[in-house]
Amino acid sequence: MAAPWVSLRLVAPMWNGTRGIHRLGGAVVPEGNQKKERKMLQFLNNHFYDVEALRGYLLQREMSKVHLKNRFRDKEWIRPDKYGHFSPEFWNFREVPVEAVDASDCEINYEGLDNLLLLKELQSLSLQRCPHVDDWCLSRLYPLVDSLQELSLAGCPRVSERGLACLHHLQNLRRLDISDLPAVSNPGLTQILVEEMLPNCQVVGVDWAEGLKLGPEEQPQDTASPVPA
Amino acid sequence: VAHTGRTVGRLGEGDWDGKVSEIKKKIKSILPGTPCDVLPDTSHLPPEHSDVVIVGGGVLGLSVAYWLKQLENRRGGMRVLVVERDHTYSQASTGLSVGGICQQFSLPENIQLSLFSASFLRNINEYLAVTNAPPLDLQFNPSGYLLLASEKDAAAMESNVKVQKQEGAKVCLMSPDQLRNKFPWINTEGVALASYGMENEGWFDPWCLLHGLRQKLTSMGVFFCQGEVTRFVTSSQRMMTTDDEMVTLKSIHEVHVKMDHSLEYQPVECAIVINAAGAWSAQIAALAGIGKGPPGTLQGTKLPVEPRKRYVYVWHCPQGPGLETPLVADTSGAYFRREGLGSNYLGGRSPAEEEEPDPANLEVDHDFFQEKVWPHLALRVPAFETLKVQTAWAGYYDYNTFDQNGVVGPHPLVVNMYFATGFSGHGLQQAPGVGRAVAEMILEGSFQTIDLSPFLFNRFYLGEKTHENNIM
Secondary structure, eight states: OOOOOOOOOSSOOOOOOSOOSSOTTOOOOOOTHHHHHHHHHHHHHHHOHHHHHHHHHHHHHHHHHHHHHTOOOSSOSSOOOTTOOSOGGGGGGTTSOOOEEEOTTOOOOTTTHHHHHTOTTOOEEEOTTOTTOBHHHHTTOGGGTTTOOEEEOTTOTBOOHHHHGGGGGOTTOOEEEOOSOTTOSOHHHHHHHHHHHOTTSEEESOOGGGGSOOOTTOOOOOOOOOOOO | OOOOSOOOOTTOSSOHHHHHHHHHHHHHHHSTTSOOTTSOOOTTSOOSEEEEEEEOOSHHHHHHHHHHHHHOSSTTOOOEEEEESOTTOSSOTTTTSOOEEOOOOSSHHHHHHHHHHHHHHHTHHHHTOOTTSOOOOOOOBOOOEEEEEOGGGHHHHHHHHHHHHHHTOOEEEEOHHHHHHHOTTOOOTTOOEEEEEOSSOEEOOHHHHHHHHHHHHHHHTOEEEEOEEEEEEEEEEEEEOTTSOEEEEEEEEEEEEEOTTSSOEEEEEEEEEEEOOGGGHHHHHHHTTTTOSOTTSSTTOOOOEEEEEEEEEEEEOTTSOOTTOOEEEOTTSEEEEEETTTTEEEEEEOOOGGGOOOTTSOOOOHHHIIIIIHHHHHHHOGGGGGOEEEEEEEEEEEEETTTSSOEEEEOSSBTTEEEEEOOTTOHHHHHHHHHHHHHHHHHHSSOOSSOOGGGSTHHHHHTOOOOOSOOO
């Protein structure tokens, strides 16, 4: 199956644990006293221009932070920054083609993908739980057609069946993980259509019987399949 | 004196009791603490003064309003009023559109407009962010456009693709063999070459864009009014050109907006008027006196935009092409695309000049599908021989009869009327770029980012066609 993961960690996971006031794109249901906070905030927002302007400003700042993290475009993508965060051993690997990238939980977005698309021998890519990977990003993956064999999109909140339709370019794909995609409207049907679209690929993640009504003696099956991270 | 209903009044004839109650009512209405009905309710009328009046509240009008507010130097520096005749948008081209966006044009300006629009749509939640509102989901399908060319069009397609690649569009050419390989459901008979858009092309939900724009504009302080523009009040100035010719320049300083189902109208004093009325732009232009003059002169040049009816049909075909299907445009002009996950497709075809349907209403001609659309679809995709039409609708193209490209920018004689119309079927996909261009023209005096000089009004008088080859 998958080649042993060389966990090079070239794109370090930068999971922002704290939540900004306006969590980008997330329809997160707040529980408990977070709900009260939200209501209070909405009330203030509706009554005071200052609060509205402040929230607008903070939202702009959050967005520009994401842009900042994706700014290494059109440059040599393996680059130590001025504090030398990448270890000197990297220089030994300069000639070695990158085979696998694990970008799980990373805040990579459409512009940031410029860096990954330069990897002409990339075989395995994991974009699990990336909050900014959406349908537009999937339409950019076709340059990896010759080498990409494994792709995981599990848990990406913005990927829907419309983005999955662009994956038909990746004819060498052998394993595709589309489990746990909340934006997909009909996971069972999508699984079937994606399997038809990529006949040589093993599509993992959704049990096609999920949408069907279960008989009284059957138990609901666990659809989340473990993917080696 | 006893109070009876009728008294022979010492204070004159008439009903004394009635008069007393009338006087009591008047006093009551003037006293504080009671609702004062002396002033009539004007909440449905537009404001009396507005810097910019945009005629037409479709995607182009809203896009111009958005960019005007976005690019103004001072917050709240410009009052913008959008006048839309029909708030249900029942006949507006925006809502009835198929919603496609593609960069496969022959004109570099069109390609750049579409590229910018794609990036606008991609980052729509940054452009149209409103605090507390949920993010917009455009339902964008990045599946691309596939244009098929017969033997005689193949050379034109090749040169078009070269221009497109130069401008930065991601398009590739495919031979019939490659087509069969990639899309086994296509019958490549009669196809010599195909061009396939790989990125930034597809289709989306135009209502969502419209709603997002309206929401953002309301939060930016743009005024909306439901009414019809019935009159422009202009003032003229006679000036001498450098060739010593007398020219009459007109300037609109008042717009009369008439309310629905009533004779009531509001005169709005304005500085700039934007004609984004889509299929009805010619009527608005005529109101300003554009085209009233001897034919062959600049005064006599009308705005050559007229409504053209186009049909869209939705059908179901269980064995039809799969999830990877792009929007396919056949050599015959017929096109189709998938709609949703359930084996539904929609498509249509532009009729030939002689077969143009009557644009007086939006009734659908189902025979048109049977005779002029289905045969071509079934030839190109054999699975479509067994399809079943579910529903259909019709919409207008704001068709530019001169050269099927948009009209953008000021009129040479009516100096403060700016056009943003006439896009003949690709207005929706170019709206963000055009809106920005018009706003730049108004605020800076010239096009800053994308140069749309080939789309100015002058070309109708000078006879220079800016022709676009790839129209659907």
